[in-house]
Amino acid sequence: MPETFDEATTLKRRTFVAASTAVAGLPLLTSDRLPASASTPTPADQLSTVRLTVNGEQRTAQVDNRTSLLDLLREHLDLPGTKKGCDQGACGACTVLVDDRRVNSCLILAVMAQDANVTTIEGLARGRGEQLHPLQQAFIDHDGLQCGYCTPGQVMSGVACIAEGHTGSRAEIREWMSGNLCRCGAYTNIVSAIEQTAKEA
Amino acid sequence: MATPVVGQRLSRVDARRKVTGAATYSAEHRVEGLLYGVIVNGTVARGTVSRISVDAALGHPGVLHILTDFGSLRLAHPVDRIAFYGQPIAVVVAETLEAATHGASLVEATYEQQAAVTDLDAPGIPSQTPADEPDYSRGDPAGALASAQVKVDLELTSARENHNPIELPSTIARWQGGQLTLWDKTQWSQGAARTVAGALGIAVGDVRVHNEFVGGGFGSGIQTYDHVRLAAFAAREVGKPVKVVLTRRQFYYGAGFRPASRHRIALGSSTAGRVNALAYDVRIENARYQSYTDGLTDLPQFLYGVPNTRTAYRVTPVDVHSPCSMRGPGVVLGNFALETAMDQLAHELAVDPVELRLRNEPTQDEVNRIPFSTRKLRECYETGARRFGWSRRHAEPGSRTDGDLLIGMGMATASYHNNRRDCSARARMHADGTAEVFAASADMGPGTTTSVMQVAADALGLPASAVTFRLGDSSYPTAPLHAAATTMASVGSAAHTTCNALRAEFIRRAVADPNSPLHGANPADVRVRDGRLETSGARDSYRDILRRAGLPSLDITGNWGPGDADSKISTYGYGAVFAEVSVDPLLGLVRVRRIFAAYDVGRVISPKLAHSQAIGGMVGGIGMALLEGTVTDHRDGRIVNASLADYLVPVNADDPDLDAAFINTEDPQADPIGVKGLGEITIVGVAPAIGNAVFNATGKRLTDLPIRPEALL
Incomplete structure (x- = not known):
């Protein structure tokens, strides 16, 4: 029986019992050792050059045609503030503004954003990031966040929700913010942040 | 005396980074x-x-x-x-x-x-008694059940959750x-x-x-x-x-999951509402290659003063990957069984559910026969009921409506063991009078970075702005896993202990230093605030002490651990959760209208963030009660709804405004900062409170989680 390293698989009253893990060290399959690390080059017709404005700045990137706007931001433009939570348009963590409309950036190919004007969480504060957008400050004040991972999407979605005028009541805010999941459960405080910011806008 | 930093309603110290996209998560490092x-x-x-x-x-x-x-x-x-x-x-x-x-x-x-068999209910699959969960018994549960004047006997299930x-x-x-x-x-x-x-x-x-x-x-x-x-x-x-x-x-x-579970619980009571028998059998799915158990039997054994009690825990190994802990592991489901049965008993006895629980308050921990450290559960019931408006509840199910909707109120008790583990910390005072504290903990959302800083600031006599708590690096001093509501008590106590030692070291150096204005003072007379070390007549400072010593900084490493405290005192967090639901009788739709909970979790270090955690756990509980369930196609073991579109979690519109209060108390026997863990207990009472509210609205006792519309049609 090999020593176990899978500690604390169970968290119970007064005791954290390590599970024992019996593992045979036999190979699943024997594969060839790694080939030299050279890959087939990507054919030119599968690459595109995308020009777009991100946070007021002209950006150009050569991307694989399959690249989503989300992956363009996170993996190519060094803007990881926009989050990937599902890559399927179900969680809203990747919400950005494209030409002032909120979109799930995981559902848009980067090539579809040609000439678009994209605003991400990194571009929301004014004065080189010094002056927070009122909704960012309201999220801090109302504690509309816990782990923070859904927060950029919530904030971007909230900015659009206010601009759309969907803030007539807390119920209306809830409805129009329901594309952004928060698993920590900060919804009550998110609604308060948006409600206050909309009132003061 | 400066205002303590502990107890201040601070915003989380990393909030600015989180709302600007500057917080860097694992996949985002360059x-x-x-x-x-x-x-x-x-x-x-x-x-x-x-x-x-x-x-x-x-x-x-x-x-x-x-x-x-x-x-x-x-x-x-x-x-x-x-x-x-x-x-x-x-x-x-x-x-x-x-x-x-x-x-x-x-x-x-x-x-x-x-x-392959992936269904824990498949015929012919043997169940096992896990080695770490032997059957438990006290008194004569079989005899007491047989002779009980009033009996409740329920079978309950819950779906797998991710x-x-x-x-x-x-x-x-x-x-x-x-x-x-x-x-x-x-x-x-x-x-x-x-x-x-x-x-x-x-x-x-x-x-x-x-x-x-x-x-x-x-x-x-x-x-x-x-x-x-x-x-x-x-x-x-x-x-x-x-x-x-x-x-x-x-x-x-x-990753693992909260295992699907099958329960049977029986209560025996006198007509006066004194529960004298409890029998609880529970079974969960397991992998074949690894045993997993969690806290299912904890509250049925512990929560009420039932003299005759037995529990039996079984696992059914099938061809699935291993379950793991998920918020309130086991405890939340054991409590769902217990609190659903208590609600049914209250109904059959025609006793108010809160009153039934008060009649069965134990005077000591009946499992270990040791005294409670603090158990402010009566205060939780009282505060929760008052602020929720429990007195407006109609005892007769299905008797309150709002237009076409049926309205119901339900409540449940919550409790969770106050887990504390050994922890180390390093505290460092810098020449500019700021301090850092290090431990290899983590902050997945509760606000550890903020709350441990608050504890450290008070111990060092510094304002919040001068102290940083650093975590998130395995090279830092040893800290327990960031789970099981362990962090505040363990890491907080280590920070407290270590910062006290660092403060004492500075005092020791000052009173021994002929060049210090405090030279010769009694160390016990030296107070520290805003980085200044003071007696009634003289003053020194962290900065000056370091400057005179020619040091850029001074470090100290310390440890804290609970020792054998758990063998002498029973320290748990407690709560009372109250929920109001509406049920559309034509559509079977349940909507949660309000939840209010009152918690005794000892001293609350960071009230703003603690409140967020308390209401966040309610959202998890709403998901558990009404929405969440992982569906396996048992023909091949594939998970059918492995997405956030098909596995339903609560969205903003599923949740009402949620609120919670904390009983003003502390638990000095548990740990030096008087706290009891908060992270887990916040989900423990929510699903049963909602289920009991559905019963109050409809008269239907629903025992399968999640409660879906089809169960109400």
């Missing part, structure tokens, strides 16, 4: 020469891989390597055969994420398939010589370092794990799953840094 790894998952639940074809994938532009031989690795499950659907069979490494993803889709495997934090499991692995650095989404950096070292057969000292920001966990980041080990393995094999981020679909196979 690492030169990074490659992308994508895991290929097997598509049978039991068998072996007979052939795996990688040629098409290797020919795909951008694909560099495909790893299929994990034989040198130690994984949590067997590596020589397939033990569950979705088990990794290959890792495709490519120059881009797109190429790796596409390449992974081109890997083809054939299997020697064996008959944690689904919004951040996906993510790992970047980089080797430099024999040194491995991981940026990993883990709730326990030092556990991850040990597990990966063991998996790869290297020294734990050669692994360093960073996890400064953790995008939710709820238990899914405690264990170090395949993707972490495979990222480290792949990076070593290909000689370059590799990033592996699971897809949302892969999350359902790549």
Whole structure:
């Protein structure tokens, strides 16, 4: 029986019992050792050059045609503030503004954003990031966040929700913010942040 | 005396970084020469891989390597055969994420398939008594049940649940010589370092794990799953840094889950509402390769003063991957059974549910026969009922309406053991009068970075702005896993103890230093505030002491541990949760209208963040009560709803305004800062309170979670 390293698989009253893990060290399959690390080059017709404005700045990137706007931001433009939570348009963590409309950036190919004007969480504060957008400050004040991972999407979605005028009541805010999941459960405080910011806008 | 920093309604110290996108999560670290790894998952639940074809994938532009031989690795499950659907069979490494993803889709495997069973209710599958969960009994439960004047006997079930934090499991692995650095989404950096070292057969000292920001966990980041080990393995094999981020679909196979459960609970009571018998049998799904148990029997044994009690815990091993802890592990489901049965008993006795619980308050911990440290449960009931408006509840089910809707109120007790573990911390005072405190803890959302800072600031006599608590690095002093509501008591107490020692060291140096205005003073007379060390007549400061000593900083490392306190006192958090629901009788739709909970969790360090955690747990409880359930196709073991579109979690519109209050108290016997854990208890009473409210609205006793509309039609 090999020593176990899978500690604390169970968290119970007064005791954290390590599970024992019996593992045979036999190979699943024997594969060839790694080939030299050279890959087939990507054919030119599968690459595109995308020009777009991100946070007021002209950006150009050569991307694989399959690249989503989300992956363009996170993996190519060094803007990881926009989050990937599902890559399927179900969680809203990747919400950005494209030409002032909120979109799930995981559902848009980067090539579809040609000439678009994209605003991400990194571009929301004014004065080189010094002056927070009122909704960012309201999220801090109302504690509309816990782990923070859904927060950029919530904030971007909230900015659009206010601009759309969907803030007539807390119920209306809830409805129009329901594309952004928060698993920590900060919804009550998110609604308060948006409600206050909309009132003061 | 300066205003204590503990108890102040501070905003979280990292909030600005989180709302501006400047908080860097595991997958987002910039690492030169990074490659992308994508895991290929097997598509049978039991068998072996007979052939795996990688040629098409290797020919795909951008694909560099495909790893299929994990034989040198130690994984949590067997590596020589397939033990569950979705088990990794290959890792495709490519120059881009797109190429790796596409390449992974081109890997083809054939299997020697064996008959698999993934359903814990399948006939003929034997259940087992886990070694760490022997049957429990006190008194004569069978006799007391048989002779009870009033009996309740319920069977209950719950579906499997997946944690689904919004951040996906993510790992970047980089080797430099024999040194491995991981940026990993883990709730326990030092556990991850040990597990990966063991998996790869290297020294734990050669692994360093960073996890400064953790995008939710709820238990899914405690264990170090395949993707972490495979990222480290792949990076070593290909000689370059590799990033592996699971897809949302892969999350359902790549991390554990809250196991599906089956319960039977019987209560025997006098007509006066004195419960004198309790029998509880519970069974959960398990993997075949690893035993998993959690706190299911805890509250049925402990919560009420029932003299005749027995519990029996069983597991049913099937061909699935292993469950793991999910918020309120086990305890929340054991409590669902117990509190549903108590509500039914109250109904049958025609006693108010709160009153029934008050009649069964124990005077000591009946399981261990030791006194409670603090148990302010009566205050929780009183505060919760008053602020919720419990007196407006109609005792007769189905008797209150709002238009076409049926309205109901329900309540449940909550409790969770106050887990504390040994923890170390290092405190460092800098020459500019600011301080840092270090421990290898994590902050997946409760606000540890803020709350431990608050404790440290008071111990050092510094304002909040002068103190930083640093976590998220396995090289920091040893801290327990960030789970099981352990962190505040353990890490907070270590910070408190260590900062007290650092403050004392400065006082010692000052009174011994002929050049200090405090020279010769009695150390006990020296007070520290705003970084100044003062007696009634003289004053020194951290800055001046360091300047005179010519030191850029002064460090001290300290430890705290609970010792054997748990053998002498019973320390638990408590709560009372009140819910109001509406039920549309035509559609079967349940909507939660309000939840209010009152908690005794000892001293509250950071009230603003504690409130967020309390209401956040309610959202998890709403999901558990009404929405969440993982569906397996038992023909092949595939999970049918492995996405956030099909696995329903509460959205904003599913939740009303939620609120909670804390009983003003502290538990000095539990730990030096008087706290009891908060993270887990916040979910423990929610689902039963909602279920009981549905009963009050409709008269239907629903015992299967989640409560879906079809159950009410």
